[in-house]
Amino acid sequence: MRPANRLRWRLTLLYCVATVISGAVLLLLVVAVARGLPTADTAVPGAEIRLARPVPPPRDGGLIHLGQDASDRYTRQMLLVPGLALLIMVPISLGFGWFFAGRVLRPVRTMTGSLQRISGRNVHERLAVTGPRDEFKDLADTIDGLLGRLETALDGHKRFVANAAHELRTPLTVEHALLEEPLIDPAATVGEYRANFEQLLAVNRARGRLLESLLTLAGSESAREGGEPVDLDALVRLALAERAAELTRNALRVEATIRPARITGDPTLIARLIANLCDNAIHYNEPGGVVEVTARVSDGHARLVIANTGPEVPPDQVDRLFEPFQRLRRVSDDGHHGLGLSIVRAIAQAHGARVLARARHGGGLTIEIVFPFRDGEIALSHIGKVD
Template structure:
């Protein structure tokens, strides 16, 4: 029995047979009880040794006139009839059970045929042909819903694979560029027989700067991968306290640098304090970096429509509306020519991934006079007051 394949078709067939057997047994039991209770056998028994006025038709089986006890004979014959009824009904039930198993096997095969087709199609889908779909044509039933669900899953998988391929290609390109530059600098210095100590020092300083940029890139990639994986635990987080910490850690703006104008109000949520702080820092850094001389950056926190919100808007170059969604993807910048600034276009994509990992959203809207308004919204958490927000924040940071 262990080698018998327990397929869905076999289980359905056995289920049909079991249901038929149970219903057949119940029907036979009810019929038997009704027959036993209400059955009356009318037979004509000759009157022997009985007066003419007392002779009548006797209700019972035809018995031998010599039998001394007609009632006992009647009971015996009635039992024999009921026994014959049960035997014949049992034979009929066994025959119909076999028929029901065959019909159940056929019906189960017809019902499961679309599933077998879907299974075969899915088994042939791989990373090379993930664009294929089941495209199940049929009535709107459970099987149609299942096929549409699988097609939707394949569509999301195709999108994720395409995004991963682009991400890997961009990451490899971003990492290959500084490595190529480092090698070129070192070879140029080594092949120059007239190179002085000062030339070597200048080359090494440039190599160190490039290495620092690579380290920041790897750290950004690690943060992006961590945030896309999701959160393992959540602790209370106050966006207002985190934003104040980020702004306090920034250096004093020099002449001509954009000015920060914070409007901080309580905004309680739950999540990973380190990741949320990185999100706020990325938004502020991005707003300051892509700005105009003498521009401004507005940083606002608060609670709106049941969500904890941090909004960063800046002055800056005009951003085409059709390019805004692209800025949330990794390695995407409006100005792709400035590749030596040490920035790789990961700021907004990391912030976007962190917001999604917290069950929130990140939206970006272009301003008519230039610049962007970037807003991150998180599910609000009630009960985080002004008095204990710093204590909870420290606990979350320590965790």
């Protein structure tokens, strides 16, 4: 028996067993009815009972008497033909069962063949089952939805790999040039070697930060809900204190409204989320600009809002900024790789939080992370966008 036909054989045998049991029950009913027919003890005076061969009425007009042998023969005759018919129905029911099982399983075989042809090259194809809605169509629609999500994930993975390869290729090219320059110059001095080595160290540090960001992004996307209680307000104060010198150096003013707000999650990842939002607000600001920070509980939600002044951000470009390696204005030597906001989104998704972002009128960006409470703890929801 081929493995592909096991279910078909099971359905066939099930159909056959159901037919035989139904026939046996019907035969038992026939026997019960036959036993209830009139006999010598229950005969009515003057009545005539006709069997296969007519029985003449008695001369004295009395009762009709059937012997026990005649009654038994009568019962056997009533059981014989239905019993033979039941035996004949066994192979017939097997044939019909095999046919009907094949018809029932035909959509499964069709979907299986289509799925076997789908691979990474043609993941865009769908089963696209038509017809009235039933269990098989619901299954096909569910599989099509899964294929759609898989296609989106694969496309994002391909873009991420391509962007990461491009970002890593740049420091490798710079390192090669710095190493090659003194080698092709016989008159290179110790000072020139030293200057090149210092640049190599700077490039190496930048590549280390990139790899660290990539690892954080991968770890954030694979994280799960749960964790431990985290004081959001304390982490926000710590992040601002650590960046006080940079804020002063860029002449940025901080307007902070920080209230107690406790959430549940991974404190390391939450701290990285806050740090990335603060760094983004500082780096993409303007001299003498403002960084607005709010942490509070409102409407049953713990909210973190960080806004900054700065260059004008086109509203249709806001969502793109949360993709890996995407920056509004690309600068090759600014030490940033466009991973900050993508890490923010990944950490929020890992905790189930909503990310709400919008362009500010007059320039800058406002980003809000919403942590809704549920049963006394933080239950985080899907990514969204501010209207």
